[in-house]
Amino acid sequence: MHRVVIVGAGFGGLSAARALAKKPVEVTVVDQRNFHTFQPLLYEVSTAGLDPADVAYPVRAIFGRTPNVTFRYGTVDGVDWDARTVSLEDDDPLPFDSIILATGAVAKYFGIPGAQEFTFPLYTLADARILRDHLLRRLEEIDAHPELINDGTLTFVVVGGGPTGVEVAGALAELLDVSVRHDGFKFDRAQAKIIVVDGLNRLLTPFKVSAATYAADTLRRRTVELQLGRMVKRVTPTCVELDDGSQIPTRTVVWAGGVTVDGTVASGLGALADRSGRLVVRADLALPDHHQAYAIGDAAAVPWGEDRPGVTCPQLAQVAIQSGKHAAEQIVNRVKGKPTLPFRYNDKGTMATIGRRAAIAQFPSGMVIRGTLGWLSWLGLHLIYLIGFRNKITVLVNWSWRYLSWTSGPRIIVGDELPANPEEEDHGVDQPAHQPETVDSPA
Numbered sequence: 001m002h003r004v005v006i007v008g009a010g011f012g013g014l015s016a017a018r019a020l021a022k023k024p025v026e027v028t029v030v031d032q033r034n035f036h037t038f039q040p041l042l043y044e045v046s047t048a049g050l051d052p053a054d055v056a057y058p059v060r061a062i063f064g065r066t067p068n069v070t071f072r073y074g075t076v077d078g079v080d081w082d083a084r085t086v087s088l089e090d091d092d093p094l095p096f097d098s099i100i101l102a103t104g105a106v107a108k109y110f111g112i113p114g115a116q117e118f119t120f121p122l123y124t125l126a127d128a129r130i131l132r133d134h135l136l137r138r139l140e141e142i143d144a145h146p147e148l149i150n151d152g153t154l155t156f157v158v159v160g161g162g163p164t165g166v167e168v169a170g171a172l173a174e175l176l177d178v179s180v181r182h183d184g185f186k187f188d189r190a191q192a193k194i195i196v197v198d199g200l201n202r203l204l205t206p207f208k209v210s211a212a213t214y215a216a217d218t219l220r221r222r223t224v225e226l227q228l229g230r231m232v233k234r235v236t237p238t239c240v241e242l243d244d245g246s247q248i249p250t251r252t253v254v255w256a257g258g259v260t261v262d263g264t265v266a267s268g269l270g271a272l273a274d275r276s277g278r279l280v281v282r283a284d285l286a287l288p289d290h291h292q293a294y295a296i297g298d299a300a301a302v303p304w305g306e307d308r309p310g311v312t313c314p315q316l317a318q319v320a321i322q323s324g325k326h327a328a329e330q331i332v333n334r335v336k337g338k339p340t341l342p343f344r345y346n347d348k349g350t351m352a353t354i355g356r357r358a359a360i361a362q363f364p365s366g367m368v369i370r371g372t373l374g375w376l377s378w379l380g381l382h383l384i385y386l387i388g389f390r391n392k393i394t395v396l397v398n399w400s401w402r403y404l405s406w407t408s409g410p411r412i413i414v415g416d417e418l419p420a421n422p423e424e425e426d427h428g429v430d431q432p433a434h435q436p437e438t439v440d441s442p443a
């Protein structure tokens with residue numbers, strides 16, 4: 001039987017595996033985590049709106065009853081193209097006839113001093129849980145020592161004004177509101193600062209200007225300060241320095257400044273890559289030099305297809321899902337001796353939320369829905385996708401109740417206080433870049 005190895009159980013890898021279920025191939029999905037992460041809701045976990053288990057699902061539970069799909073828990077550290085094997089850290093290599101590379105991306109720091117060491121990225125479930133613990137600790141700290149307000153304990157900087165930055169900033173404002181209104185914190189809410197910094201002069205570049213203006217106005221109304229047209233020059237454990245020389249004292253910098261494939265396993269395979277490290281693929285999504293290998297999702301420079309020749313798709317869940325399915329179908333075509341077909345992206349629009357009852361949904365026609373209607377569309381779509389993975393109506397009921405009744409959010413500190421970077425003075429702050437990759441076990 002034709003052996004297919006899928007590296008990565010993100011949106012792309014799972015979509016490919018689903019498309020190969022019950023087909024005449026033997027599929028092994030490999031991932032360094034035993035669960036799928038629903039990244040679009042990580043910001044909710046990081047701001048204590050949702051539990052980690054609400055946005056993660058065990059891969060084995062998805063394919064446990066699919067006879068031709070198995071799961072291997074392991075970290076891939078290379079591919080031997082001649083031997084056609086995938087090498088795993090601390091384990092025997094896995095042979096393949098076809099391979100789908102779906103390893104996603106990681107945070108990009110642009111070489112900014114201190115960014116990697118002293119900011120909180122938001123890409124994995126562990127990142128989100130670590131950030132949540134850190135935020136809640138800062139609130140406890142300021143409650144016990146109100147004088148710490150002067151050293152930035154109640155100042156939260158979000159670097160990046162794209163969808164993730166906007167979503168985090170909006171949700172952070174809500175966390176602060178709910179902490180004061182419902183949790184008995186005594187700090188002066190008006191003195192808490194959330195600052196979004198972006199080098200461009202507007203937020204949300206994938207969206208129309210009117211939608212970006214709506215997002216900016218909504219954030220400002222929710223007490224978020226925008227520092228647009230400003231670049232971050234340096235980050236230290238106690239401040240962020242901007243390109244105009246100004247310094248923002250803070251203990252918390254959330255990094256939503258972009259992603260890259262450089263540094264992931266995909267970038268070390270000796271395959272052709274573009275400037276951001278994404279694997280270059282042919283029209284049918286196979287690697288130009290390895291026709292039995294396909295790259296999909298964030299890890300690949302996925303071509304938009306005949307509707308927009310020469311254009312590369314953005315790194316979005318829909319692109320990963322559609323490219324995963326397409327790669328799987330091409331493998332089946334090859335197994336059946338049929339020619340492979342070019343990929344064609346079906347753009348279904350883009351969404352971003354700015355907080356409860358405020359979101360924007362932009363459709364390919366250019367139409368934008370915003371406000372409560374936009375938020376309800378956003379909520380409905382995300383619920384549908386989560387149900388797709390969990391397939392249980394009870395989860396929908398529990399999850400939506402918790403989401404809608406925000407006072408019941410999981411505002412709990414789970415992890416231990418992490419040791420400060422030994423090379424730095426002990427400022428009592430978490431050091432995100434040195435965190436172990438542990439997360440709450442799904443409840």
Ligand SMILES: Cc1cc2nc3c(=O)[nH]c(=O)nc-3n(C[C@H](O)[C@H](O)[C@H](O)COP(=O)(O)OP(=O)(O)OC[C@H]3O[C@@H](n4cnc5c(N)ncnc54)[C@H](O)[C@@H]3O)c2cc1C
Pocket residue numbers: 007008009010011012013030031032033035036037039040041042043074075076077102103104105122123163164264265296297298299315316317318320351
């Ligand atoms: C915070 C955040 C918010 C987002 N919000 C949205 C949104 O609202 N809408 C939207 O469309 N998109 C959103 N995105 C983008 C979207 O999540 C990605 O485009 C999508 O997840 C890409 O899917 P993928 O399968 O390519 O990669 P991923 O989903 O990142 O999956 C990659 C998988 O590969 C595994 N892996 C990596 N390296 C190895 C290795 N060496 N060995 C084994 N396994 C490995 C990882 O553990 C992971 O499970 C968001 C992304 C982030 C980070």
